[in-house]
Amino acid sequence: MSQYWKTETPTFIVTSRNTLQYYREAEKLSVSKPMWTDDKGAERIGKTVVLDLMALHESEDLCKAREIFADILNRIDERMELM
Numbered sequence: 001m002s003q004y005w006k007t008e009t010p011t012f013i014v015t016s017r018n019t020l021q022y023y024r025e026a027e028k029l030s031v032s033k034p035m036w037t038d039d040k041g042a043e044r045i046g047k048t049v050v051l052d053l054m055a056l057h058e059s060e061d062l063c064k065a066r067e068i069f070a071d072i073l074n075r076i077d078e079r080m081e082l083m
Contacts, residue, residue: 004023004025004026008023008026010030018033018034019031019033020032027054028050029051030051031051032045032046032048033048
């Protein structure tokens with residue numbers, strides 16, 4: 001799926017340290033450094049890496065991936081209980 005970022009509106013999560021963009025249909029999760037302003041005053045997205053979830057689903061390490069995401073979810077749950 002080429003140029004999915006032009007056809008799909010992602011779910012955004014913006015923090016002080018990074019920005020996540022989840023493209024559900026394209027099965028992509030991007031993580032970027034914080035936004036910055038260039039010398040012309042335009043806001044730019046920071047350096048970005050993309051996790052191709054389709055490739056992950058085809059991986060032989062899918063169980064390890066599930067363990068990692070389960071750990072992340074557990075930590076989010078723990079943090080939400082503190083709030």
